[in-house]
């Protein structure tokens with residue numbers, strides 16, 4: 001029941017992989033695995049194309065992205081079908097998470113990049129301002145390698161690509177071997193938009209291709225994927241002395257306070273845990289509910305989960321597990337939880353009525369932190385609920401994790417919500433919503449602890465595809481340099497006296 005299978009090829013030929021639909025198990029196509037030579041050739045082509053691209057005014061680059069947006073709108077059905085075929089996710093999720101989100105990102109960066117990347121004059125502090133002027137210029141890095149995972153195959157390929165292109169870079173995308181066709185569609189969209197040849201290329205393949213891309217001469221890697229691979233990418237980038245952003249796994253916690261709106265919180269838990277069949281980096285993987293509310297909350301959650309329709313045809317709410325390795329992890333975590341005393345209130349097994357890779361939407365109680373289900377990333381349609389004494393215990397348990405991607409707090413008291421949110425050790429927090437920060441273009445996004453390094457999106461993310469170059473201009477045309485030599489003791493003593501006045505007195509410190 002493999003979704004990706006190696007095909008036998010003749011010696012010396014490139015490796016080939018055959019792919020199947022996880023929901024129907026029908027074959028959906030084959031890809032060739034690009035090797036190190038392909039990666040180097042792609043970087044060479046990209047570097048040539050980037051020279052002209054980087055000298056285009058940002059407004060010109062925006063026009064290409066807007067044309068790409070128009071192409072995307074025209075081809076949205078094809079994208080939705082491709083994503084559904086590769087992942088088995090419901091149409092609404094392919095539409096909202098992948099197509100809608102990418103349209104929004106394209107329009108946002110096309111509209112705002114010029115302002116965010118505009119050269120800035122910075123007022124200098126103290127006496128320096130009488131001598132120098134400072135200008136910050138955002139210069140593209142060159143060629144950016146984007147390595148993406150399978151759980152958001154279009155959005156997680158497009159989002160970093162749009163930002164890196166808008167910042168003046170060329171991009172080489174290495175999509176997941178589980179979902180290569182969505183990655184290819186990203187290239188088709190930009191080809192429809194008339195993007196110059198070589199500026200955005202896709203290298204199909206698996207880990208070998210990703211590893212080759214890291215060492216092929218790129219200037220940055222924007223990686224999204226697992227912690228394990230993220231570490232390998234970090235080591236490769238360190239050896240090349242190039243920067244990387246690592247958007248990695250998570251184990252997001254949801255805190256349900258005593259005063260939470262019960263219906264909203266129950267609906268939020270179900271959406272947070274089951275969207276994308278739970279295969280969502282900021283998916284709610286642990287719920288801590290205050291004792292006084294726990295029974296009613298669990299009852300409402302179970303009612304909602306039991307009403308969900310799982311399938312692959314027509315209208316359905318919960319889709320397939322995208323590939324067998326994930327299904328194995330889900331089953332392992334569930335077996336471990338069961339063995340340690342967890343109670344399953346609904347679901348808890350593969351869906352026997354469906355042919356493909358389906359695990360039933362599941363609600364589990366009587367869980368604790370000895371269980372893998374509460375410690376490791378499960379990435380499945382599982383909603384474990386733990387009863388806690390109070391909100392402080394919930395916070396302590398939420399922070400008891402090696403991960404720190406997102407989290408959410410449910411309360412009617414906004415001050416309490418802020419207070420808890422600020423004490424969560426995570427990259428982002430939502431109050432009264434499932435974690436959806438990645439879809440908010442203005443919000444910098446990135447994990448703490450093992451959930452990542454660096455941030456993507458928004459102003460921070462866009463500038464991350466640039467080198468912020470300070471250009472310092474002498475106000476007197478360089479006259480000061482004539483006064484440097486010869487060094488003499490009197491001048492040193494004069495400076496020391498001056499320092500005493502400048503930083504040794506209150507009014508001096510205020511002036512400087």
Ligand code: NAD
Pocket residue numbers: 147148149150151152156174175176177205206207208209210211212214224225226227228229230232233246247248249250280281377379405447451452
């Ligand atoms: P993965 O780490 O297995 O693969 C990610 C990508 O890395 C794939 O394209 C893969 O081919 C490539 N790769 C594999 N080995 C490589 C190597 N040695 N060097 C370079 N590239 C290599 O991850 P996955 O299973 O595809 O994705 C699921 C994971 O991604 C989950 O842990 C999820 O939480 C995480 N994720 C994180 C975010 C985020 O924004 N933080 C978003 C989505 C998914």
